[in-house]
Amino acid sequence: MYSRLDALSQMGVVPEWTVIYKKSLAVVGLGGVGSVAAEMLVRCGVRKLVLVDLDRVELANLNRLFYRPEHVGRTKVDVAVEILSRINPDVELIPFSIDVSGVYESDVFSKALLDHQVDLLLACVDNYTARMSLNAIALELDLPWMEAGVSENAMSGHIQTLLPGRTACFMCCPPVIVESEELESTILRPGVCAASLPTTMCVISSFLVQNALKYLIKFGQVSMHLGYNALLDFFPKTPLRRNPSCSNERCKTLQQKYSEWVEDNDFAERKQVQLSVETSINPWNIQVLDGGTQFEEKGIITESTFQDLSLSDLKNKLSALKRR
Amino acid sequence: MYSRLDALSQMGVVPEWTVIYKKSLAVVGLGGVGSVAAEMLVRCGVRKLVLVDLDRVELANLNRLFYRPEHVGRTKVDVAVEILSRINPDVELIPFSIDVSGVYESDVFSKALLDHQVDLLLACVDNYTARMSLNAIALELDLPWMEAGVSENAMSGHIQTLLPGRTACFMCCPPVIVESEELESTILRPGVCAASLPTTMCVISSFLVQNALKYLIKFGQVSMHLGYNALLDFFPKTPLRRNPSCSNERCKTLQQKYSEWVEDNDFAERKQVQLSVETSINPWNIQVLDGGTQFEEKGIITESTFQDLSLSDLKNKLSALKRR
Numbered sequence A, B: 001m002y003s004r005l006d007a008l009s010q011m012g013v014v015p016e017w018t019v020i021y022k023k024s025l026a027v028v029g030l031g032g033v034g035s036v037a038a039e040m041l042v043r044c045g046v047r048k049l050v051l052v053d054l055d056r057v058e059l060a061n062l063n064r065l066f067y068r069p070e071h072v073g074r075t076k077v078d079v080a081v082e083i084l085s086r087i088n089p090d091v092e093l094i095p096f097s098i099d100v101s102g103v104y105e106s107d108v109f110s111k112a113l114l115d116h117q118v119d120l121l122l123a124c125v126d127n128y129t130a131r132m133s134l135n136a137i138a139l140e141l142d143l144p145w146m147e148a149g150v151s152e153n154a155m156s157g158h159i160q161t162l163l164p165g166r167t168a169c170f171m172c173c174p175p176v177i178v179e180s181e182e183l184e185s186t187i188l189r190p191g192v193c194a195a196s197l198p199t200t201m202c203v204i205s206s207f208l209v210q211n212a213l214k215y216l217i218k219f220g221q222v223s224m225h226l227g228y229n230a231l232l233d234f235f236p237k238t239p240l241r242r243n244p245s246c247s248n249e250r251c252k253t254l255q256q257k258y259s260e261w262v263e264d265n266d267f268a269e270r271k272q273v274q275l276s277v278e279t280s281i282n283p284w285n286i287q288v289l290d291g292g293t294q295f296e297e298k299g300i301i302t303e304s305t306f307q308d309l310s311l312s313d314l315k316n317k318l319s320a321l322k323r324r
Helices: A003-010 A017-022 A034-044 A076-087 A103-115 A128-141 A198-217 A249-257 A311-323 B003-010 B017-022 B034-044 B076-087 B103-115 B128-141 B198-217 B249-257 B311-323
Strands: A024-028 A048-052 A092-096 A120-123 A145-150 A156-162 A225-229 A301-303 B024-028 B048-052 B092-096 B120-123 B145-150 B156-162 B225-229 B301-303
Touching: A003 A017, A017 A198, A024 A034, A034 A048, A034 A076, A034 A198, A034 B198, A048 A076, A048 A103, A076 A092, A092 A103, A103 A128, A120 A128, A120 A198, A128 A145, A128 A249, A145 A198, A156 A198, A198 A225, A198 B034, A198 B198, B003 B017, B017 B198, B024 B034, B034 B048, B034 B076, B034 B198, B048 B076, B048 B103, B076 B092, B092 B103, B103 B128, B120 B128, B120 B198, B128 B145, B128 B249, B145 B198, B156 B198, B198 B225
Parallel strands: A024 A048, A024 A120, A048 A092, A120 A145, B024 B048, B024 B120, B048 B092, B120 B145
Antiparallel strands: A145 A156, A156 A225, B145 B156, B156 B225
């Protein structure tokens, strides 16, 4: 089952794929994004997966991948365990049918994360309250996590990497709803059924798990914040840095702990991957820099491995790349 | 089942979602990309789906989504029909267990495309021979198609839109293997098992089906060629224009037929979607243009709907967008 994955190490694409077989992850929220993310992780052969959701499968969920008509009415965790254990019985699955926003439940969940030695938490929830709870838990445990979201009109989404004390926490750069201290329920439009598309959900699931694999196995470039605009096929990348004035005290304590930390998620750069072009869109300051193997500043378009090539070499290499 | 999809029209995101319920599509190749693409289309409620593959499910396929261990040994089309008909019995499925590269088979397949009034063909094949056959069929029938591919090391992929006589055909801008007239078998490295990742496959499936939905329902911007570099989260967009010197005579005939055609796939622009940024990377000529509601030239970074906003308005809107 893993021959096409083990080939990644054999081909030199990743340093050592088998690292993933020892990793323990948690997926919170088994909706359109989380369920597919969990399936990908199971097919990649992670050691252990903590699965969390409180909801039941509804008919309205069937336009996304994963659940099937015969699952309607059952809890998502039960169905997920059934499906995933049939796909790969070697992965240990630990289901929790809880709402992580509850005080008691968040304690239970924190304990589970410790007990199961979770290396990375993936948040695939659909509300800010849950994200705020997960932020508090991740900061408390100093646990790396990644967060994914899809807009209510199904036309955009994002993923974000949150390394406590090193990158922005969820409160360093708070969404409007958190900043304004409004109740989330007051801004939800009554009577409007959120739209969703299997395509947009799956782009976000795939970006999330790809980023998780890159972070855990150490290959490529881990994206701090990657957006997807479905209408325009536009993919903004935004470095979200830790905020020294973050309103969360625990975040500030961890910032102290990691004061020496330097952004170092560019495994592709360290491996000197040939023909790499880092592209990160900064709408206010777009530049093309020549040469240089270190990125002085993110948020610019950099050509780092091109310095020894002539223009015609570059054109040839790029056209070969396009033809792939 | 379709409430979250019908919401797309209700919310004004797409002109009329229900158009998709009348569409007939063909998916050729039910591997890691095609099988997931077919499932998405079935969950989106297309009317009819022609499914084509000659292979059987192998254990080595199980690291991607869709097939499960109990399917190993059966033909992919049989399994796909079984899975997809359970997910949505309302979609008519027409299976073909054939190799479209064969002379007789390509005739059978052409007839099926006509008989089933296929609106769009999706090519999810893994070799150039099959792509060349599909190119010939699409040109012969003047049938729009979209093509997807993932690299042998699982680290990149692309989708391409091919509208006969209007955009580049597969021979207008031929890949190296076609140009050099080498036999494909001579460049495959013996003993090397191609790597694959569910994440990369799923990004490409999702881009492909999203692009198909945009083309068929007319919303957003249809990408002519969209690439994905998994290591760097880099997404090159390349407009592939028809080549007046194409070596395919049928292509040149159709170019004559559509000589009046102008690139007009930007439904987002026509709908004047708010806060849109078209971004297309041209490594040789990067510019930011002010204003203008028509794109004079693709391959540039354009800000088209911003002309009436101040810089601070823009910053606020962009930060609101990020916070979503």
